Amino acid sequence: MKVGIVGGGLTGCIIAEYLRKKGASVTVFDSLEKMGASKAALGLIAPQWIARVEDVDLGMEALEEIGGGGLVEHLDFEIKNPVKNFRQQIMRFNTQALVYGCEKRWDKVVEVRNQKTLVFADGDEMTFDIIILAAGIWCNAFIPELALSGKTGSTLFALASDNAEVKNKIEMYAPFKQAVSFQSEGFVHFGDGTSVKEYKEDHLKRTIDRASRYGNLKKHYAVTTGTRPFSTCNPNGVFKRVGKTLWVATGGAKNGTILAGIWANKLGKMI
Numbered sequence: 527m528k529v530g531i532v533g534g535g536l537t538g539c540i541i542a543e544y545l546r547k548k549g550a551s552v553t554v555f556d557s558l559e560k561m562g563a564s565k566a567a568l569g570l571i572a573p574q575w576i577a578r579v580e581d582v583d584l585g586m587e588a589l590e591e592i593g594g595g596g597l598v599e600h601l602d603f604e605i606k607n608p609v610k611n612f613r614q615q616i617m618r619f620n621t622q623a624l625v626y627g628c629e630k631r632w633d634k635v636v637e638v639r640n641q642k643t644l645v646f647a648d649g650d651e652m653t654f655d656i657i658i659l660a661a662g663i664w665c666n667a668f669i670p671e672l673a674l675s676g677k678t679g680s681t682l683f684a685l686a687s688d689n690a691e692v693k694n695k696i697e698m699y700a701p702f703k704q705a706v707s708f709q710s711e712g713f714v715h716f717g718d719g720t721s722v723k724e725y726k727e728d729h730l731k732r733t734i735d736r737a738s739r740y741g742n743l744k745k746h747y748a749v750t751t752g753t754r755p756f757s758t759c760n761p762n763g764v765f766k767r768v769g770k771t772l773w774v775a776t777g778g779a780k781n782g783t784i785l786a787g788i789w790a791n792k793l794g795k796m797i
């Protein structure tokens with residue numbers, strides 16, 4: 527089975543790695559769009575976030591299977607919210623290692639012809655048995671009816687040695703808005719969720735301000751900003767078959783990691 531995946535973010539890479547393990551011949555294409563969601567993704571899978579997601583077990587199974595090389599870890603968090611504070615173990619999938627480590631070709635796909643052929647910016651073409659569109663908000667370019675818009679958020683990364691006092695913490699600062707900070711593999715991560723439709727300097731300033739208040743992130747940090755697909759009809763991302771050999775799989779708010787695992791598992795059984 528020859529599978530072509532358009533988009534090498536979290537969804538495309540998780541599906542690719544899983545299908546490769548199942549024996550498919552998979553090629554992932556990515557055009558390196560600057561605001562891809564996955565570069566900013568923290569990869570956390572918190573029990574309260576996934577409470578209403580169906581088939582979580584399928585996702586866990588797929589993530590554990592491709593994470594066998596050490597991509598999955600379990601972190602202890604302090605959760606602070608207006609109702610009560612508590613501690614919780616939260617699973618983390620190392621999205622950065624996968625997004626930067628997954629084998630892919632840096633090509634821009636400009637057209638999907640007859641559901642089987644990808645046409646590239648330089649005019650080349652390649653034909654597959656199955657095509658999966660995992661191109662984030664850019665899926666609209668292929669299927670405008672998806673009508674995806676974006677929600678943007680930033681993550682700050684720093685070397686842990688400069689930020690020794692950072693605790694693993696999730697802090698609600700307004701309804702549905704949370705600041706997340708944690709240390710893992712020598713790095714401090716600070717995420718501010720996704721809230722605005724367009725990236726703006728003043729939003730980033732607020733994120734940096736929150737990072738210093740809630741995350742104690744003081745200096746020498748790098749910022750990554752990403753836009754995740756958003757649609758009121760599809761808060762849990764888009765996963766659907768749009769033709770005999772064509773699928774869309776992308777997005778999924780703060781549950782993008784587990785949803786990609788679920789979709790990978792389902793695709794593995796269907797194709």
Ligand SMILES: Cc1cc2nc3c(=O)[nH]c(=O)nc-3n(C[C@H](O)[C@H](O)[C@H](O)COP(=O)(O)OP(=O)(O)OC[C@H]3O[C@@H](n4cnc5c(N)ncnc54)[C@H](O)[C@@H]3O)c2cc1C
Pocket residue numbers: 532533534535536537538555556557558559560561562563564565566567568569570571633634635636660661662663664665678679680681717718719720751752753754755775776777778779780781782783784
């Ligand atoms: C700040 C932030 C924190 C988050 N934290 C978490 C978290 O803790 N846990 C969690 O599970 N989720 C989290 N998410 C959500 C998660 O990041 C998204 O749900 C997920 O990354 C969506 O991935 P995707 O691969 O579908 O889309 P994207 O990451 O947007 O990837 C799409 C890819 O397609 C490529 N592309 C676009 N057009 C073309 C084309 N024409 N040809 C070839 N390639 C193309 C782009 O370059 C891009 O790499 C977070 C998101 C943000 C922004």
